[in-house]
Amino acid sequence: MSETALPYDNDRRAKRNVTVLVLAQAVLGAQMAMIFVVGGLAGQSLASNVCFATLPISLIVLGSMISANPLSMVMQRFGRKAGFLIGAMGGAAGAAIAGYGLYLASFPVYLAGSFLTGIYMSAQGFYRFAAADTASDDFRPKAISYVLAGGLASAIIGPQLVKVTSQAMVVPFLGTYLAVIAINLLGALLFFFLDIPRPPPPAPDSPRGRTRWELLTTPRIAVAVICAMVSYALMNLVMTSTPLAVVGCGFTEGNAADIVTGHVLAMFAPSFFTGHLIARFGVEKIVGTGLVILAAAGVVALQGVEIENFFIALILLGLGWNFGFIGATTMLAGAHDVHERGRMQGMNDLLVFGGVTLASLASGGLMNCSGGTAEAGWTAVNLAMVPLLTLAGGALIWLVMRPKEA
Numbered sequence: 224m225s226e227t228a229l230p231y232d233n234d235r236r237a238k239r240n241v242t243v244l245v246l247a248q249a250v251l252g253a254q255m256a257m258i259f260v261v262g263g264l265a266g267q268s269l270a271s272n273v274c275f276a277t278l279p280i281s282l283i284v285l286g287s288m289i290s291a292n293p294l295s296m297v298m299q300r301f302g303r304k305a306g307f308l309i310g311a312m313g314g315a316a317g318a319a320i321a322g323y324g325l326y327l328a329s330f331p332v333y334l335a336g337s338f339l340t341g342i343y344m345s346a347q348g349f350y351r352f353a354a355a356d357t358a359s360d361d362f363r364p365k366a367i368s369y370v371l372a373g374g375l376a377s378a379i380i381g382p383q384l385v386k387v388t389s390q391a392m393v394v395p396f397l398g399t400y401l402a403v404i405a406i407n408l409l410g411a412l413l414f415f416f417l418d419i420p421r422p423p424p425p426a427p428d429s430p431r432g433r434t435r436w437e438l439l440t441t442p443r444i445a446v447a448v449i450c451a452m453v454s455y456a457l458m459n460l461v462m463t464s465t466p467l468a469v470v471g472c473g474f475t476e477g478n479a480a481d482i483v484t485g486h487v488l489a490m491f492a493p494s495f496f497t498g499h500l501i502a503r504f505g506v507e508k509i510v511g512t513g514l515v516i517l518a519a520a521g522v523v524a525l526q527g528v529e530i531e532n533f534f535i536a537l538i539l540l541g542l543g544w545n546f547g548f549i550g551a552t553t554m555l556a557g558a559h560d561v562h563e564r565g566r567m568q569g570m571n572d573l574l575v576f577g578g579v580t581l582a583s584l585a586s587g588g589l590m591n592c593s594g595g596t597a598e599a600g601w602t603a604v605n606l607a608m609v610p611l612l613t614l615a616g617g618a619l620i621w622l623v624m625r626p627k628e629a
Contacts, residue, residue, distance in 0.1 A: 286337070349568065491541075511619055
């Protein structure tokens with residue numbers, strides 16, 4: 224079939240693409256769990272000031288934010304396959320440079336590699352939109368949730384690879400980054416099996432769609448973006464600090480890896496049924512449920528720093544992210560037209576990862592520079608959830624309560 228054929232034909236094609244994207248999420252996605260486990264610990268060992276321990280993770284997210292619009296435009300013009308291959312090569316290059324930074328014990332070089340890793344993180348964010356490209360309206364929420372469910376395997380693969388590789392070489396964590404290079408090079412081969420047509424070039428008389436400002440001021444789009452930003456930012460805020468908090472409270476790196484495994488499993492395991500819940504109960508109720516669960520994660524974390532508190536809080540954090548983020552993505556995917564896709568999806572991820580960048584920057588400062596102890600820092604991190612949850616909850620209530628448009 225032509226590369227410029229209309230993307231909506233039948234769900235047989237969509238299911239094939241979902242299968243490829245699920246595998247990509249499982250294999251390539253493992254690197255994000257790996258880097259989030261070791262990034263703060265490696266940063267803490269290299270940084271001259273512990274307040275900057277989570278700066279490597281912040282730069283990953285910053286790189287993702289900056290890459291979002293260019294990658295979206297590449298995909299709009301050349302297709303999803305080209306964008307995803309660029310993402311995998313960015314992940315491999317970032318891991319190579321970060322590993323070299325560890326070998327040199329150079330924090331700036333390590334940060335440069337972290338920044339390039341953001342190219343992969345940005346590309347991975349588009350897997351969920353790619354799942355919707357060839358799906359019917361009925362299959363779309365299920366397609367999005369199935370692709371994110373691929374993260375279930377990455378939740379197991381990533382942290383377990385950290386256990387095997389983090390101390391495998393003389394330089395701590397260097398083995399982990401060598402494994403990430405291999406993951407990107409092998410995982411990139413999956414994208415040659417994608418069958419997502421490039422969007423047809425616009426005809427001179429075709430509708431140009433809404434401007435970026437008109438899109439952002441559309442109520443449903445605005446609320447979808449806010450809820451996606453808050454769900455992802457809060458997940459990142461707390462997860463980034465978790466390995467530091469766990470180790471700082473007297474537990475081991477292995478404990479931290481196990482807690483992150485439980486967290487990432489909770490992020491992706493519900494995806495097998497999240498799409499069905501959205502179809503049955505409506506997207507607004509699922510997003511609202513996600514925000515409530517995120518609040519519950521903060522409450523549990525504030526009850527103490529025993530190992531079970533970390534496990535329960537991080538599991539709730541993952542579940543809340545799943546409902547909030549998949550729901551917001553589904554809301555957004557149905558609120559813009561095909562010819563607005565490149566403009567809206569890139570802008571959405573620019574805003575989402577901009578919020579995540581700020582959250583990850585704040586995470587290190589709150590964790591390491593708020594009272595002098597790991598317990599005090601962990602408390603500050605979880606209290607910081609309150610204003611963002613208030614913003615997202617208020618926006619969602621406003622959308623539900625406003626009069627329906629004709």
